[in-house]
Amino acid sequence: MSSTWMTTRAWLLMLPLLVVMVAVIGWPLVDTVGLSFTDAKLVGTGGNYVGFDNYTNMLSSSNFSRTLVTTTLFAVISVAAEMVIGVLAALLLNQQFHGRAILRALMILPWALPTVVNATLWRLIYNPEYGALNAALTQLNLIDAYRSWLGEPGTALVALIVADCWKNFPLVALIALAALQAVPRDITAASLVDGAGPFNRFRFVILPYLAGPLMVALVLRTIEAFKVFDIIWVMTRGGPANSTRTLSILVYQEAFSFQRAGSGASLALIVTLLVTVLAVAYAALVRKTAGSAA
Amino acid sequence: MLKTITKTLVGAVFAGGLLVPHAFAETTLNALFMAQAAYSEADVRAMTDAFTKANPDVKVNLEFVPYEGLHDKTVLAQGSGGGYDVVLFDVIWPAEYATNKVLVDVSSKITDDMKKGVLPGAWTTVQYDGKYYGMPWILDTKYLFYNKDILEKAGIKTPPKTWEELGAQAKIIQDKGLLKTPIAWSWSQAEAAICDYTTLVSAYGGDFLKDGKPDFQNGGGLSALKYMVDSYKSGLTNPNSKEFLEEDVRKVFENGDAAFALNWTYMYNMANDPKDSKVAGKVGVVPAPGVTGISEVSAVNGSMGLGVTAVSKHPDEAWKYIEYMTSQATQNQYAKLSLPIWASSYDDPAVTKGQEELIAAAKQGLAAMYPRPTTPKYQELSTALQQAIQESLLGQSSPEDALTTAAKNSGL
Numbered sequence: 001m002s003s004t005w006m007t008t009r010a011w012l013l014m015l016p017l018l019v020v021m022v023a024v025i026g027w028p029l030v031d032t033v034g035l036s037f038t039d040a041k042l043v044g045t046g047g048n049y050v051g052f053d054n055y056t057n058m059l060s061s062s063n064f065s066r067t068l069v070t071t072t073l074f075a076v077i078s079v080a081a082e083m084v085i086g087v088l089a090a091l092l093l094n095q096q097f098h099g100r101a102i103l104r105a106l107m108i109l110p111w112a113l114p115t116v117v118n119a120t121l122w123r124l125i126y127n128p129e130y131g132a133l134n135a136a137l138t139q140l141n142l143i144d145a146y147r148s149w150l151g152e153p154g155t156a157l158v159a160l161i162v163a164d165c166w167k168n169f170p171l172v173a174l175i176a177l178a179a180l181q182a183v184p185r186d187i188t189a190a191s192l193v194d195g196a197g198p199f200n201r202f203r204f205v206i207l208p209y210l211a212g213p214l215m216v217a218l219v220l221r222t223i224e225a226f227k228v229f230d231i232i233w234v235m236t237r238g239g240p241a242n243s244t245r246t247l248s249i250l251v252y253q254e255a256f257s258f259q260r261a262g263s264g265a266s267l268a269l270i271v272t273l274l275v276t277v278l279a280v281a282y283a284a285l286v287r288k289t290a291g292s293a294a
Numbered sequence: 295m296l297k298t299i300t301k302t303l304v305g306a307v308f309a310g311g312l313l314v315p316h317a318f319a320e321t322t323l324n325a326l327f328m329a330q331a332a333y334s335e336a337d338v339r340a341m342t343d344a345f346t347k348a349n350p351d352v353k354v355n356l357e358f359v360p361y362e363g364l365h366d367k368t369v370l371a372q373g374s375g376g377g378y379d380v381v382l383f384d385v386i387w388p389a390e391y392a393t394n395k396v397l398v399d400v401s402s403k404i405t406d407d408m409k410k411g412v413l414p415g416a417w418t419t420v421q422y423d424g425k426y427y428g429m430p431w432i433l434d435t436k437y438l439f440y441n442k443d444i445l446e447k448a449g450i451k452t453p454p455k456t457w458e459e460l461g462a463q464a465k466i467i468q469d470k471g472l473l474k475t476p477i478a479w480s481w482s483q484a485e486a487a488i489c490d491y492t493t494l495v496s497a498y499g500g501d502f503l504k505d506g507k508p509d510f511q512n513g514g515g516l517s518a519l520k521y522m523v524d525s526y527k528s529g530l531t532n533p534n535s536k537e538f539l540e541e542d543v544r545k546v547f548e549n550g551d552a553a554f555a556l557n558w559t560y561m562y563n564m565a566n567d568p569k570d571s572k573v574a575g576k577v578g579v580v581p582a583p584g585v586t587g588i589s590e591v592s593a594v595n596g597s598m599g600l601g602v603t604a605v606s607k608h609p610d611e612a613w614k615y616i617e618y619m620t621s622q623a624t625q626n627q628y629a630k631l632s633l634p635i636w637a638s639s640y641d642d643p644a645v646t647k648g649q650e651e652l653i654a655a656a657k658q659g660l661a662a663m664y665p666r667p668t669t670p671k672y673q674e675l676s677t678a679l680q681q682a683i684q685e686s687l688l689g690q691s692s693p694e695d696a697l698t699t700a701a702k703n704s705g706l
Contacts, residue, residue, distance in 0.1 A: 128534035151537035239483025241684035
C-alpha cells in the first residue's frame with residue numbers, strides 16, 4: 001500500500017469526527033472571537049465593532065486581577081493537595097490486604113458523583129446552624145461555637161478547596177494506582193535487599209514509573225481547576241464579598257447575568273488563552289518526562 | 295471510530311427528534327417556574343392539572359428552578375432561540391425583558407375587569423414604560439415574623455413598631471439568655487440581601503436613584519446599610535445571616551433559634567405547620583417596622599408576574615394559561631403560601647380564615663410596598679449592591695465607601 005493511500009485513508013477516517021469538531025468547537029470559537037470585538041448584547045441585534053475596547057477594559061479592571069488571583073490560588077492549592085492525597089491513597093490501595101477491592105471501588109464514589117450533588121452535600125456539611133463539620137469540631141472541643149465556614153472570606157475559599165479535593169483526588173489516585181501496577185516487583189524487591197528505606201524506595205524506584213502518568217493527571221486537573229465554575233456557583237455564588245469569585249463566574253456574570261455578550265466573549269477568550277498557555281507548557285513537560293522515563 | 299460514528303448518529307437522531315414538530319393536534323406549552331418561596335411546586339402542579347383538565351387540547355410542561363437561576367435560565371433560553379412559552383418573572387426584570395424583547399407586550403389583553411379587580415400595587419410588577427408585560431401572580435413583600443413564645447418569656451407585650459425598637463427587644467431577649475442572636479436575615483450574596491436592604495431603605499425614606507443616577511449612597515440608603523452593619527456588629531443579628539437565603543432563615547426560625555426574622559408570606563403557614571416546625575402555633579407576623587418620624591411600616595415590592603415570551607409559537611394558549619393561573623378563583627383556592635392579587639379576596643372568609651394575622655399584616659404591608667429601581671441595568675446595580683452590603687458586614691469597608699463604590703460600579 002502506498003503511503004499516499006495511507007494518508008488519504010487516515011484523513012477519510014477522521015473526516016466525520018473533524019466535521020463534528022469544527023461544527024461544535026471551531027465555529028463557536030470563531031464566532032466568539034468575532035463577538036469579542038463588538039458591544040453585542042446577549043439577545044437582540046449584533047452590536048457594533050468596538051476594536052480592542054472589551055479586552056483593554058477587562059484586563060485593566062480590578063475585578064479581573066482580583067479574580068485571576070482567586071482562581072490561581074484555588075487551582076494551585078487544590079491541584080497540589082489532590083496530587084499528594086491521590087498518590088498517598090494509591091500507595092495505600094496498592095498494598096495487599098483484605099477488603100482492598102471494596103475500598104478501591106468506594107474511593108471512586110466521590111469522583112463519580114455529579115459536581116452539583118457534591119457541592120450540595122458539602123454545603124450541608126458546612127452549614128453554620130446544623131452542619132456536620134461544626135458538630136464534629138465542637139464535640140472534639142476544637143472550636144467553642146458553630147462557625148460560618150462559607151460566610152467568612154478567610155475560610156470560604158479553603159472550604160471550597162476541601163470540597164473540590166474530596167471530589168477530585170480519586171482521579172489522581174486512580175491514575176497513580178494504575179501506574180503502580182506497572183512497577184516491576186523484582187526492582188522493588190531488589191531495593192529492599194539493598195537496604196533502601198521507604199522514602200528512598202518511593203523517591204528513586206517508584207516515582208520514576210509514576211512521573212509520566214502523574215503529569216497527565218496534573219495537566220487534566222490544572223486545566224479543570226482553572227475553569228472551575230459549578231462547585232463554587234452552588235456553594236457560595238462567588239461570595240462572601242466576591243472572595244471566591246473565579247474567572248468562569250466572572251465570564252458568566254458578564255455574558256449572562258449582565259447580558260453583555262461582547263465583553264463576556266472577550267473575557268472568555270482571555271481565560272481560554274491562559275488555559276491554552278498552561279496546557280502547552282504542560283504538554284512540553286509531559287513529553288520531557290515521558291522521554292526521560294523511557 | 296465506529297463508536298464515534300454511532301455516537302454522532304445517535305446524537306444527530308436525538309437532536310433531530312427534538313426539532314420534529316409534534317404530530318398531534320394538541321398544543322404543548324413549556325412553562326418556567328421557581329421552586330422557592332411563594333406557591334410550592336405541588337401547588338403549581340395542582341393548578342396546572344386543573345387547567346389542563348379544563349383544556350384537554352393543551353399540554354403544559356412545567357420546569358422549576360431556584361430563584362437564583364430563574365433570570366439567567368429565561369435569558370439563556372431566549373438567546374438560544376427559545377424554549378419557554380410562559381415564564382415567571384420578578385418585579386425587577388420587566389425593564390430589561392421589555393428592552394431586550396424577551397416578553398411580549400400584552401397590554402391589549404388586560405381587560406377592564408382585571409384593571410378594576412387587581413390591587414393597584416400589583417400592576418407595577420408587570421409594567422414598564424406604560425405597557426403591560428404580563429399578569430401579576432405572586433403579590434409578596436417581606437414581613438417581620440416573631441416567635442410569640444420567646445417574646446412572652448422576655449416580657450415583651452407587643453412586637454416592635456420601629457427598627458430601633460426591634461434592636462431594643464432583641465437586646466432584652468439576648469440579656470435574658472433566651473437566645474444568643476435573636477434576629478435572622480437573608481444576607482447571602484444574592485438578591486435576597488437586596489430585598490432586606492430595600493425594606494430598610496423604604497423605612498428610612500431613601501432613594502435608589504435620583505434623575506436616573508445612583509442615590510442610595512446618600513440619606514436613607516446609607517442609613518439602611520448602617521442599620522444592618524450595626525445590628526450585625528452588636529451581635530443581635532445571627533452572624534450566619536450573611537450566608538443565609540430565605541429558606542435558611544425559615545429553618546432557623548422554625549427551629550426556634552430566632553425571635554425575629556424577615557421573610558416572605560410563605561413562611562407564615564409553613565412555620566405554623568407542626569409537621570416540620572417546632573414553633574407551630576407560636577408564629578406572629580406584623581408588617582416590617584418603620585422609623586420614627588419617617589415611616590409607619592416598611593415593605594419591599596417582591597411581587598412576581600407571569601408573561602408570554604417573544605419566541606412562543608402559541609401566545610394565545612399561553613395567555614389562556616396565565617389567565618387561569620392568575621384568576622381569582624385559582625388564587626383564592628391556593629392562598630396559604632401566597633396571597634391573591636385581587637382586592638376583594640382580602641375580605642373573602644375563604645381566604646382569610648385561619649390566617650387573619652397574616653391578612654392584617656398584608657393589608658398594611660402591601661400598601662407600603664417600595665420598588666427596587668426600574669432599569670434595564672438592574673442586574674449590574676444589584677450585583678454591585680450585594681458586594682457593598684457584604685463588604686460592610688465583613689468590615690472590609692465602611693458603609694459610606696462601599697455604597698460609593700457600588701454607585702460607581704452600578705453601570706448607571
